[in-house]
Amino acid sequence: MSELRGVIVSHAAVAQALVAAVTAITGIEGVLTAVSNEGCGTEALGERLRQAVGQGPAVLFVDLPGGSCFSSSVRYAKQGGGGAELAVVTGVNLAMLLDFVFHRDISPADAARRAVDAGAKAIRVTGAPA
Amino acid sequence: MTLALYRVDDRLIHGQVVVGWGQPLDCSFIVLVDDEVSGSDWEQDLYRMGVPPTIEVIFASVEQAAAHLADWEADARVGILLVGDVDTAVALANRAPEVKKLNIGGVHHRAGRSERLRFVYLTDDEAAKLKQLAARGVDVTAQDVPTARAVPIGEFT
Numbered sequence: 001m002s003e004l005r006g007v008i009v010s011h012a013a014v015a016q017a018l019v020a021a022v023t024a025i026t027g028i029e030g031v032l033t034a035v036s037n038e039g040c041g042t043e044a045l046g047e048r049l050r051q052a053v054g055q056g057p058a059v060l061f062v063d064l065p066g067g068s069c070f071s072s073s074v075r076y077a078k079q080g081g082g083g084a085e086l087a088v089v090t091g092v093n094l095a096m097l098l099d100f101v102f103h104r105d106i107s108p109a110d111a112a113r114r115a116v117d118a119g120a121k122a123i124r125v126t127g128a129p130a
Numbered sequence: 131m132t133l134a135l136y137r138v139d140d141r142l143i144h145g146q147v148v149v150g151w152g153q154p155l156d157c158s159f160i161v162l163v164d165d166e167v168s169g170s171d172w173e174q175d176l177y178r179m180g181v182p183p184t185i186e187v188i189f190a191s192v193e194q195a196a197a198h199l200a201d202w203e204a205d206a207r208v209g210i211l212l213v214g215d216v217d218t219a220v221a222l223a224n225r226a227p228e229v230k231k232l233n234i235g236g237v238h239h240r241a242g243r244s245e246r247l248r249f250v251y252l253t254d255d256e257a258a259k260l261k262q263l264a265a266r267g268v269d270v271t272a273q274d275v276p277t278a279r280a281v282p283i284g285e286f287t
Contacts, residue, residue: 039248041238042141042214043238064145066179067143067145067180078172
């Protein structure tokens with residue numbers, strides 16, 4: 001089985017920035033690929049996903065639970081993902097990606113569930129008056 | 131109120147529509163006109179996930195949309211009608227005289243299309259069809275978000 005990779009799918013340059021941040025923090029390169037929907041229709045974004053995913057397996061980390069990045073990612077996975085084993089996570093954040101790059105010896109579905117857990121734990125209110 | 135926006139956007143329901151246009155228009159319903167999506171439960175679920183529960187989403191084929199357009203125009207709420215390509219817009223306009231304006235919001239590159247604006251790529255045939263619509267009195271402009279200028283058809287066809 002090929003090594004599990006992550007593909008971040010976002011509006012504008014969010015994905016690119018997240019990849020750079022993960023590399024800056026961990027020093028790990030080549031595990032995450034950034035895909036932007038900039039200038040893309042559905043067809044072009046699907047092609048960008050196909051190129052980024054390759055043979056997989058992969059987790060697609062999408063910025064929003066709705067919209068063109070989300071619908072294209074789910075559609076690509078639903079239509080077979082070019083033969084790659086895929087899972088889709090929405091609401092990508094840096095915390096879940098940092099956890100993901102160190103825990104990739106599991107299936108895409110398990111990695112997706114783990115990423116959601118790690119990402120959610122990082123969202124909290126601090127420093128606000130009680 | 132009425133259908134405040136008739137939009138051609140190959141991404142159909144996405145952020146620019148729901149947030150960019152939906153918020154300032156105070157949109158309460160979106161009509162997605164697409165023959166394929168109107169017959170696909172999983173694609174409808176997919177598009178519904180991108181819309182807050184306060185906005186109703188109606189899926190329709192071109193024929194269904196043409197039959198119900200007058201009702202949506204008479205709706206007390208504000209709505210947005212979406213189609214995914216120029217051909218669907220023309221098919222609807224040919225069946226429904228209620229279509230008096232058309233916003234080209236996002237038609238992206240594919241083989242045979244050339245860039246007309248940053249967010250509008252058209253084949254010569256698509257450009258000609260839009261000009262024909264305009265000649266029949268439909269107000270055709272290109273505008274991706276409300277804060278941008280509505281570009282007249284003469285500047286992008």
